[in-house]
Amino acid sequence: MRLSTGLISFILILLFSCQSKTGKENLSEKSEQKISVFAAASLADVMSKLAKEYQTKSGVKVALNFASSGTLARQMQEGATPGIYLSASPRWMKFACQDGSADSTVCFPVARNSLVAVVPTNSRIDTLPISPTLDFPNSFNGRLAIGDPAHVPAGQYAAEALKSLGCFKLLQPRFLKTKDVRSALMVVELGECEMGIVYATDAMKSKKVRAVGVFPESLHQPIEYWAAKGKHGGSTADSLLKYLHSAEADYIWKKFGFKTIAEPRKSVTNK
Template structure:
């Protein structure tokens, strides 16, 4: 009887120790933070991710890129996102109004410019936005204005120049600004309207003209912590890193303007 009791005690002790060991293994697993960000931030955030993870090896940053409007809707529908980096204030502000962004960790961080680009090998000569009405220009890619901020700014610019109606038959709506850039790079369209930072990334497009900032809403990229994050401390640390001097140097390297701080 005593021998049986001895074995039972040892078995229970083994199970308890194994359970504790498993909990220790799980606690040592990296924490994953999901960053939903505008497509135009792809390269710069990918570089910042590398820098941050080198200093924080217990953190894995999962970068989810897309049109700001689509990403906003994902958050509204409950997608597990820790930080949102938008290319438009209106999409972002709606989340603030819905109390889905933590206002204590929210800021307007970056600025950008809107530019007209053409394929670098095109034979069509244009020098400004009004030249888009030329019969030689058949297709113009812009982001879908309802969901893509760059498309919204493009529409505002063309409306202010009284070109929107004239060009409506030529416009090719795209899911995000990077798709616009791709269409221009491959020659699938005759022209496109993108951010300056996108144009600077490609040697397959020619930057024709920068839109006058007065023709569209200010191009501001706000960033904030999503209230539903399950990793508040880690999300806060990365949010702070985005405002650091080290991150600022990377943003400047890719042509972004620093418009604010935390």
């Protein structure tokens, strides 16, 4: 059977149109690939940089949501489904894994931090050799800014350290509890508190405060950041989690003042 020239042209145009449409759809799917990450507030700077580098490398858009680790874990419990959860506390990571919001089989520590006492740059306070022999409550005036220990890991570590120093109950009425560690830093920057307890990485980035003392790790639990795949994370989450332990990411973690973990443990459920 012979086909007319017009019919052949119509078939060719139709085939080209379908291929073009399929190609556009595939390109659209690739360009729309994205992942949401819930991360502790103290990771805002480093995760923004890591996300930017990963997005450039992979083409995957990374949507970041920062808050206290406890707040994020509660949001996940109430139905939020991030691809990855990054907690500043093994306690809240364990909560998320036991709740089923995070995958306990894809869960490990990625970085460490330190706890420091900070004051405004113009403070009269010079340095504080923090130890059980220091009269910490009388080393500053007024209130002490800390993250709320009820849901902010930095506040929980601060409370542990103060209990080890034997001055938690004495200082408790002077606490100015904040919604996250960045807010504790901010009130010291504004001069609303003469002293605050924050992470070393937060103090490092601020030009309005000085770190005057480091809390020895013997006074509190190790400060570890844990990463886990969300229950609907998929292969994109696996890829980003792998990147967080790459040589490139290791350099970025250290640039922002974090200590990296070369051989991560694989479970938080026993912590």
